[in-house]
Structures are given as C-alpha cells and as structure tokens.
Amino acid sequence: xxxxxxxxxxxxxxxxxxxxxxxxxxxxxxxxxxxxxxxxxxxxxxxxxxxxxxxxxxxxxxxxxxxxxxxxxxxxxxxxxxxxxxxxxxxxxxxxxxxxxxxxxxxxxxxxxxxxxxxxxxxxxxxxxxxxxxxxxxxxxxxxxxxxxxxxxxxxxxxxxxxxxxxxxxxxxxxxxxxxxxxxxxxxxxxxxxxxxxxxxxxxxxxxxxxxxxxxxxxxxxxxxxxxxxxxxxxxxxxxxxxxxxxxxxxxxxxxxxxxxxxxxxxxxxxxxxxxxxxxxxxxxxxxxxxxxxxxxxxxxxxxxxxxxxxxxxxxxxxxxxxxxxxxxxxxxxxxxxxxxxxxxxxxxxxxxxxxxxxxxxxxxxxxxxxxxxxxxxxxxxxxxxxxxxxxxxxxxxxxxxxxxxxxxxxxxxxxxxxxxxxxxxxxxxxxxxxxxxxxxxxxxxxxxxxxxxxxxxxxxxxxxxxxxxxxxxxxxxxxxxxxxxxxxxxxxxxxxxxxxxxxxxxxxxxxxxxxxxxxxxxxxxxxxxxxxxxxxxxxxxxxxxxxxxxxxxxxxxxxxxxxxxxxxxxxxxxxxxxxxxxxxxxxxxxxxxxxxxxxxxxxxxxxxxxxxxxxxxxxxxxxxxxxxxxxxxxxxxxxxxxxxxxxxxxxxxxxxxxxxxxxxxxxxxxxxxxxxxxxxxxxxxxxxxxxxxxxxxxxxxxxxxxxxxxxxxxxxxxxxxxxxxxxx
Ligand code: ADP
Ligand code: ZN
Ligand code: ZN
Numbered sequence: 001x002x003x004x005x006x007x008x009x010x011x012x013x014x015x016x017x018x019x020x021x022x023x024x025x026x027x028x029x030x031x032x033x034x035x036x037x038x039x040x041x042x043x044x045x046x047x048x049x050x051x052x053x054x055x056x057x058x059x060x061x062x063x064x065x066x067x068x069x070x071x072x073x074x075x076x077x078x079x080x081x082x083x084x085x086x087x088x089x090x091x092x093x094x095x096x097x098x099x100x101x102x103x104x105x106x107x108x109x110x111x112x113x114x115x116x117x118x119x120x121x122x123x124x125x126x127x128x129x130x131x132x133x134x135x136x137x138x139x140x141x142x143x144x145x146x147x148x149x150x151x152x153x154x155x156x157x158x159x160x161x162x163x164x165x166x167x168x169x170x171x172x173x174x175x176x177x178x179x180x181x182x183x184x185x186x187x188x189x190x191x192x193x194x195x196x197x198x199x200x201x202x203x204x205x206x207x208x209x210x211x212x213x214x215x216x217x218x219x220x221x222x223x224x225x226x227x228x229x230x231x232x233x234x235x236x237x238x239x240x241x242x243x244x245x246x247x248x249x250x251x252x253x254x255x256x257x258x259x260x261x262x263x264x265x266x267x268x269x270x271x272x273x274x275x276x277x278x279x280x281x282x283x284x285x286x287x288x289x290x291x292x293x294x295x296x297x298x299x300x301x302x303x304x305x306x307x308x309x310x311x312x313x314x315x316x317x318x319x320x321x322x323x324x325x326x327x328x329x330x331x332x333x334x335x336x337x338x339x340x341x342x343x344x345x346x347x348x349x350x351x352x353x354x355x356x357x358x359x360x361x362x363x364x365x366x367x368x369x370x371x372x373x374x375x376x377x378x379x380x381x382x383x384x385x386x387x388x389x390x391x392x393x394x395x396x397x398x399x400x401x402x403x404x405x406x407x408x409x410x411x412x413x414x415x416x417x418x419x420x421x422x423x424x425x426x427x428x429x430x431x432x433x434x435x436x437x438x439x440x441x442x443x444x445x446x447x448x449x450x451x452x453x454x455x456x457x458x459x460x461x462x463x464x465x466x467x468x469x470x471x472x473x474x475x476x477x478x479x480x481x482x483x484x485x486x487x488x489x490x491x492x493x494x495x496x497x498x499x500x501x502x503x504x505x506x507x508x509x510x511x512x513x514x515x516x517x518x519x520x521x522x523x524x525x526x527x528x529x530x531x532x533x534x535x536x537x538x539x540x541x542x543x544x545x546x547x548x549x550x551x552x553x554x555x556x557x558x559x560x561x562x563x564x565x566x567x568x569x570x571x572x573x574x575x576x577x578x579x580x581x582x583x584x585x586x587x588x589x590x591x592x593x594x595x596x597x598x599x600x601x602x603x604x605x606x607x608x609x610x611x612x613x614x615x616x617x618x619x620x621x622x623x624x625x626x627x628x629x630x631x632x633x634x635x636x637x638x639x640x641x642x643x644x645x646x647x648x649x650x651x652x653x654x655x656x657x658x659x660x661x662x663x664x665x666x667x668x669x670x671x672x673x674x675x676x677x678x679x680x681x682x683x684x685x686x687x688x689x690x691x692x693x694x695x696x697x698x699x700x701x702x703x704x705x706x707x708x709x710x711x712x713x714x715x716x717x718x719x720x721x722x723x724x725x726x727x728x729x
Contacts, residue, residue, distance in 0.1 A: 007055045008065060010037060012046035013098035017710060020046070020094075021055040027068040032079070034069035047073060047097050073101060078308050081342050088699070089724050090706045091331050099331040100306035102284045116285050118182040119168065120151045125176040143167040144176065153182050155279040193232065193265065194381075200225050203375045204232055207351060210373070213344050217320075217365040218353040220377030221387070221612065222583025226353045227258070228381065230316050231265050233351065238269065238296055243313040247299045248335055250322035256521065257547075258318075259299055266297065274300030274307060302327060302335035305342065313348055315339050320352035320361055321576050323727055332723045336361075355583065355614070356576035359625065362618050363632040388554070388585040388592030390610045392601040395558070401497040407555045407595050408501055414553050415505055415534055419590065421553040423498065423537045424581045425491055432486035432493055434461065436476040443473065449678040454486045456493075466681040494557060495537050502535065510538035554585045556596040563603055567729045568630055575605050575617055582609065629691065631725070635698045636691045638726045639709075640675075642683035643718040652718045653686040656709060660690060663704050666697040675729070683719070687729075698724075 008029065009019040022037055029035070033048050043066060055062060074082070074097075086096040130144050139161040146152045146160055157164040171177045196204065207216050220226045234245045249258060262271055272286035272295040289295040291308040298309060302325050317325070317336050325335040336352065343350035352361055365374040380387065393404045414421045433451035434443035443452040445463040452461040452468070459472045475482050486493065495509045510524065527533050528548045536551075562574040578596065586592020596606065608617030626633050639656055643649035653672040660669040670689040678685060692698035702722065709720060 005053070005059050007052050007059075007062070008035065008048050009050040009052060010035060010046040010065075011049040011094040011097045012037070012039065012044060013095055014039075015092055015095060017092045017706075019049050021057055021062055023059065023062045023064045025064050025066070025068070029065075029068045030072060032072040032074045034071070034073060036066040036069075038063050038066065046094065047101075049079070049093065049097070074308060075310070077346060078306070080345055081306070081338070084341055085331070085333055085338060089331060089333055090702050090722050096331055100303065102280065102287045116154050116182040116281050117179040118151050118153045119147050119157070119177045119179050121148050122176055122178055124174065125171070129174075129176065139163065140167045140170055144171060147171070147177055155281050158279060158281075193235075194228065196228070196232065197225070197379065197381065199377050199379060200229050200232075200381070203229055203377065204236070206373060206375055207233060207349060208236055210349065212347045212349075214349045214371075214373055215340060215343070215364075216349065216351045216373035216375055217357060217361050218351060218375045218377065219357055219362075219365070219614070220353065220355060221380065222355045222580065223380045223382065224355075224377035225381030226318070226377060227261065229377070230318070230351070230353065231262070233314065233316070234262075234297065235266070237314045238266075240313075242293060242311045244290070244293065244295065244309050244311040245297050245314050245316070246304065246307070246309055246312060247297070247316045247318060248304060248325070248339065249299060249301060250319045250324040251301070257525075262297055262299065269296040270294055271297040271299065274298060274304040276301065302333075305335045305338050312346065315343050315348065315350045317350070317352045318354075320354045321356055321358040321572075323573065326727050328728065329721075332721070332726075334725060334727075337725070354576075356579045357614070357618070359572055359618060359622060360632040362614075363622065386586060386591050387612050388582055388594050390582055390594040390596065390606075390612070392606050392610075393595050393597045394601055395597045395599055402494065402557060402597075403497060403501065403555075404595075404597055407597065410553055410593065410595060411498075411502065411505075411535065411555070415502065417552075418531060418550075419553070420528065420531065420533060420548060420551040421535045421555060422548075422551055422581070422584055423494060423535060423555045423557060425494060425537070425539055425557045434473060434484050434486060436479060436481050436484055438481040438483075439476060439479040441476050441478040447682040448680045450680075456486075456496075465677065491537055491539060498535055498537065505534040506532060507535045507537060508533045510536060548584065550590070551584055552586055552590050552592045554581055554592070554594045556581065556594070558597055560599055563598075563600055563605065568625075568628075569727060569729075571605055572621060575608065575614075578605070578609055579612075579614065629693065634691050634693055635695045636689065636726060637698060637702060638723045638729070639688040639690070639705075639720060640685065640723060641687070641718050641720045642680065642685045644683060645717075646684040648714055648717040649684045649686050652712065652714050652720065653688055655712065655714075656705070656720075657688055659708050660688070660701065660705055664690075664701050666694065667692040667701045689729075 006024055008022045008024055010022050011019055022035070029048060031048050031050060035046055035048055036043055037046055082096055082100065083093070085091070086093045125144060125148050127148070130141055130148065133141055133144070142160055143157060143164060146157065157168070161167060168177065203218060218226055218229060230247065237243055237245055259271065259273055270289065272289050274283060274286055274290070278286065286295070287307055290298045291310070293311050298304060298307060300307065317339060320336050327333050339350055357365065364370050365372040393406050395404055411421045432454045434454055435441070443461055444450070445452050445466065445468050447468060448463055448465045450463060450465050452463055452470070454472070455462055460469060461472060462469045473484065476484055491509050495507060498507050508524070508527070528536070528550070531550055556578060559574055559578065562570045582594045585594055596609070598606065604617065604620050608614060625631065630636070639653070641649050641653045641656070643652070657669055657672050660667070668691045670691070672686050672688045675685050675687050690698065690701065692701070702724065706722065709715065
C-alpha cells in the first residue's frame with residue numbers, strides 16, 4: 001500500500017463479482033469515466049467505479065490504465081441505482097454496468113463522436129466523377145451515388161456498406177463530400193389539446209397535488225384517455241424550471257405512434273426515443289441528449305430506465321403490466337421495479353398506467369396499508385365510443401379449419417358494411433408442426449425438445465428456439481407415409497383459410513416477420529385508415545395500443561393452451577391480452593364486437609372479459625395466489641442451469657438445492673425440475689424454484705447462495721443464472 005498512489009477500482013464485463021484495481025496513467029480521471037485497460041492478454045474497456053488509496057494487491061503488481069475517455073458516463077445517482085440493481089438481482093457489478101450503457105460506447109472508445117454527421121455532395125461530386133472511378137471500387141461508388149442522390153446520414157451509410165468510413169475518407173480526400181452535424185427536421189404543427197373530462201381532471205389534480213415521490217396507478221380502460229392524461233401531466237411538469245420527463249413503453253412498435261402524438265403536442269420541446277430499432281449511433285446520440293439535459297422528453301423501452309437524466313421530474317410507465325419490461329436474459333431486471341427505486345431515490349412521482357394492471361400493482365394499489373395512489377378512468381374518452389360486446393364461441397370438432405361459422409358470418413357482415421375485422425392468434429404454442437396422421441410422428445428439433453415449425457412460403461422447417469433450419473420433409477421418417485400434414489394453426493395457415501373463405505377480401509397478415517421496420521408499420525396505419533384492408537390477421541403485436549377507427553370486429557381464434565399452462569401467470573397474461581385486443585374493436589363511433597373461440601367458455605377469464613371487469617378477475621386470481629403464497633403475496637426466484645451433459649446440470653442443481661436447504665430459514669426450496677423445454681440449443685436444462693413470505697428472507701438466502709454457486713467446482717461445466725421475481729417459468 002502506498003499513501004500517495006491513487007488506485008482506480010474498475011468495473012468490467014466479466015462474470016466475477018468484484019472490481020479490478022488499476023493505477024492511473026498521466027491523464028486526469030474521475031469516477032464514471034471509461035478506461036481502456038490491459039486484462040490478461042487482451043485490452044478491454046471498463047468503467048471507473050471508485051477511486052481509493054488502498055489495494056489488496058501491491059502497487060508494483062498493479063497495471064496502469066491505457067487511456068481514459070473524457071466523457072463521464074454515469075453520475076452518483078446512476079451509480080446508486082446500478083448498485084441497487086446489481087445487489088437485488090445478484091448480478092456482478094461490472095456486468096451490470098456494461099449491460100446498461102449504450103452498446104456503441106462499449107465497443108469503440110476511440111471512434112466515439114459526440115453527434116451523428118450527415119454528408120452532402122460538393123459540386124465536385126458528379127455522375128462523371130463516379131463513372132471514372134475504377135469498377136472494382138464498388139463500395140465507394142455506392143456511397144458516392146447515395147450522397148449524390150441525397151444528403152445521407154451516417155446511420156444510413158452503415159446500411160449501405162460496412163466500411164463506409166474508409167469510403168468517406170477517400171471521397172473527402174477528393175473534396176467530393178462535406179459533412180455537418182445531423183439535426184432531425186421537425187415540422188410538426190401544434191395540435192390543440194382536448195378539454196379533459198371530469199375523471200381525467202381528477203386524476204391529474206390528484207397527481208399534481210402531491211409533492212416528491214409518489215407512486216400512482218392509473219387504472220383506465222382502453223380508450224379512456226390515459227395517454228391524454230400523460231400528455232397534460234408532462235405539460236405541467238415541463239412548465240417549470242429545466243425539467244425532463246421519461247416515458248417507458250413496452251414495445252418498440254408503439255413508440256412511433258406515441259412519439260408522433262407527443263411531437264404534435266409539444267412541437268417546441270426536444271423529444272428523443274431510445275429503443276432497439278435505432279442504430280447504435282442514433283441511440284448513443286439520443287442517450288447523450290438525455291444526459292446533457294438537451295432532451296425534454298425521453299420515450300423508451302425498458303433499457304431507457306438506465307439513461308442518465310439529470311433534470312428528471314416524472315417517470316411514466318405505459319402498459320405497466322407488460323411482460324416486455326422484464327429482461328429475460330443477462331441482467332434480468334424489471335424496468336418497472338427499477339423505475340420505482342429510481343423515483344424513490346430522487347424523490348419524484350412515478351405514474352403507472354394500464355387497463356389490466358399486473359397483479360403486483362393491483363395488489364399494491366388496493367391494499368390499505370400501502371400508500372399507492374389508485375386512480376380510475378372508467379369511461380371511454382370519446383363519447384360515442386362504446387365498449388365492444390364480448391362473446392365466447394364454442395369450438396368443437398365440427399369447426400372447419402379452425403374458424404367457426406359464427407365468426408365467418410360476422411366477418412361477412414363487416415365486409416358488406418365496408419368495416420374491418422381483426423383475427424387474433426395467440427402465437428405461443430401455435431405455430432404449425434409437421435404431423436403424420438398414420439403414426440403420430442411430429443417434426444422435432446434435434447437440439448431442443450421442441451417441435452420444428454412449418455414455414456409454408458419458403459417450404460422449410462425451422463426451430464423457433466435455436467434457429468435450426470432445414471428443407472421440408474415429404475415422407476414420414478418413422479413409417480414412410482407420404483401424406484404428412486401441418487398440425488395447429490399458424491398465422492400463415494389462418495391467412496390461407498381466410499383467403500379461401502373470403503376470396504374477394506383484402507387480407508393482410510401482420511407479424512414480426514412482416515413488420516420489422518417502422519416504415520411497414522406506418523404503411524399499415526395508412527392502409528387501415530384508407531380502408532384498403534378488410535381483414536387483418538396477427539399476433540400479440542397487434543393487441544396493443546393501435547387505433548383503427550373502422551375496425552369493428554375482433555375474432556380470437558384460440559387461446560385454450562394458455563388456460564392450461566404450467567406458468568401460474570398464464571391466465572393473467574391471457575386476460576390482459578384479450579382485454580387489450582378487445583379494446584381494438586369499436587374505437588370510434590361504431591360499436592364493436594369480440595368473438596372468442598374456445599372449448600372452455602365457462603372459464604372465469606371469460607366472465608371478467610364479458611363484463612369488462614378486471615376487478616372480478618383480479619380478485620379471483622389474487623385469492624388463488626394468496627392460498628399458494630405466490631406473488632404478490634410471496635416472493636420468488638428461479639435458479640436456471642444448463643449444461644452440454646445432463647449429469648453436470650443434474651449434479652449442479654442437486655447440490656445447489658441441498659445447499660439452499662441448509663441456508664434457508666424462512667425460504668421454501670422446491671425440488672429441481674426440467675423446464676417445459678427440457679433441452680435447448682443442445683443444452684440440457686434444469687430449474688429450481690425458491691419462495692419466501694418476506695422479500696428480505698429471500699434476498700438473504702440469495703446473497704449467501706450465489707457465493708456458494710460462484711465457487712462451486714462444477715461451475716465451469718454449467719451455465720447458471722438467477723432470476724429474481726421471475727415472470728416466466
Ligand atoms: P388510452 O391511452 O387510455 O387508450 P387515449 O388517450 O389514447 O386513451 O384516448 C383515446 C382517444 O380519445 C384518443 O383519440 C384521444 O385523442 C381521445 N381523447 C382523450 N381524452 C379526450 C378528451 N378529454 N376529450 C376528447 N377526446 C379525448
Ligand atoms: Zn432447436
Ligand atoms: Zn408416420
């Protein structure tokens with residue numbers, strides 16, 4: 001130890017639960033900065049987490065950092081949040097930090113630019129110039145053509161050629177291009193705000209009355225004007241001194257529509273979005289605008305909760321129940337829960353909005369001992385808009401090709417009236433698999449214990465878990481039968497069936513494959529609004545937030561697998577999904593209708609739906625949860641293990657279970673089980689469920705348990721992860 005020498009405690013992206021000590025070089029440094037450091041034989045990037053005069057290692061053995069990046073990534077507030085997250089989810093601090101910074105920062109310290117550039121042609125860039133370039137300089141030609149054609153952003157050049165920087169350098173050497181800072185054009189016209197109805201006014205008044213940290217749940221049916229409430233709240237919060245607002249939304253698909261609405265309302269405010277559809281450069285740029293205070297409104301998906309926002313005055317979480325707020329791999333955090341902690345840390349209000357609260361939020365809002373602000377919007381905001389009528393349709397063996405007579409008739413009525421229908425399929429477990437009617441053989445993936453899915457357009461079989469992809473099989477491998485059939489209904493199959501029933505209708509299938517880009521989504525809106533489309537077929541993507549004024553019928557094809565799922569959250573998810581999708585029918589002044597096909601019409605899920613009453617359903621589910629001590633009454637975690645060889649996975653999980661037993665005082669340790677997909681991508685899997693009455697007991701167990709797991713000798717033969725407050729089983 002040396003009293004003068006300062007030691008940098010550096011967080012890096014390795015699965016080891018500690019910081020690494022380095023000596024400073026002669027550059028100035030501060031906590032929260034990136035450093036490049038030697039690590040083993042590699043040079044990697046880390047973040048200065050702390051500075052100290054002490055190291056357990058003798059200074060003569062410590063290595064020096066190679067370089068320090070001047071930008072300070074995280075301030076004290078963010079470090080506090082990240083510390084909490086690392087501790088609560090029992091994930092190494094270095095990996096936690098590296099999981100929550102924009103990816104561009106991780107990769108290339110030297111190539112960082114503070115903003116995105118846009119390139120313009122100079123008079124020297126002409127068609128003649130391009131034509132005289134050697135033919136083999138195809139890439140430069142492409143870049144030059146693009147820029148000649150129109151001013152081109154870096155992020156667009158990246159999509160044209162990979163080594164665009166070299167091409168630009170050469171073109172710059174010829175003085176053919178010049179660059180400037182890219183500024184997105186804003187040409188939105190301010191739209192007047194509607195006059196709030198009395199419920200909306202009450203909600204806003206209630207929230208604004210309180211000062212400091214306060215969690216509010218706005219429980220408002222679809223179309224009740226929740227978004228309008230967010231807008232007017234934000235207007236209030238942004239009115240005062242320098243302020244910023246953060247809105248978290250579940251899916252990137254929803255952000256363009258929401259962004260648009262915000263832009264129109266606040267044309268003079270700077271709005272940025274943060275989601276995975278952005279390029280790394282765009283994302284970094286927006287992240288920096290949030291961090292510098294330049295952006296007033298930040299709309300983002302779950303990762304955005306880790307954006308430094310120095311003047312943050314309010315956090316809003318739209319569709320708070322949505323499962324996509326939970327990260328399912330790596331750092332398995334729940335953005336809503338992290339947001340709660342963040343709001344509390346900096347003493348600001350947080351507002352959750354939804355038509356179908358998560359049972360956790362519902363419980364928090366309705367119990368008396370908890371000071372959650374529970375606010376309701378019970379009416380649709382647009383007077384004429386009524387709630388749709390919800391009916392169940394019994395499906396049985398007589399139902400032809402999966403579509404009932406009643407649904408066919410109802411679609412026909414819509415076609416006659418030039419209204420639109422949405423056919424909704426719960427994609428999970430619904431992809432068609434290849435099936436042999438003679439011997440019951442089905443197409444299975446060799447690497448996973450799942451079925452291969454039939455893709456008709458490309459005539460291939462694919463595994464949706466590991467990506468295995470092969471030619472279609474025409475003969476049964478087990479009995480040589482030549483008549484193999486797809487089993488189960490996928491979106492493509494339903495589309496075919498609908499095409500045969502309604503040959504004159506324009507049918508559009510919408511799923512992740514068909515709407516990958518922003519553009520195709522806005523095209524979809526346009527076509528729906530122009531009534532170019534008669535029938536829309538789609539999966540959960542379509543359930544949320546979309547507003548189609550001429551859509552009056554929703555047909556739900558099959559949901560029954562969710563009623564009998566091993567996942568105790570399945571009915572909750574099903575209910576909210578069906579409630580959401582029902583909300584798509586009759587958004588304007590034409591009354592909507594929802595037909596749900598099921599073999600089990602008496603299930604309580606449907607009762608709540610028909611009455612549009614979430615409370616009925618929530619109460620019955622909460623009762624069940626209470627009896628079994630499941631969330632929100634109990635607290636749970638899952639240890640997941642996978643290994644190439646079954647015996648290692650088995651041994652590890654059994655020892656882990658035994659050890660947990662020996663530690664636990666108030667925690668129930670269940671027997672290890674195989675998850676529903678036993679084998680994935682060639683890895684054998686096990687999981688272990690632990691459950692406690694009190695969060696503190698669970699956390700205590702986890703803290704001691706991970707120490708044991710990290711040091712367990714088999715740990716290098718297995719991959720394991722801990723999922724705290726898991727939402728999937
Ligand atoms: P939600 O977010 O609850 O689904 P929205 O805020 O999108 O509801 O409102 C549904 C529709 O009603 C939108 O078209 C919105 O512009 C309109 N709206 C909301 N509040 C009002 C109001 N107070 N007066 C008139 N129209 C409103
Ligand atoms: Zn597979
Ligand atoms: Zn067969």
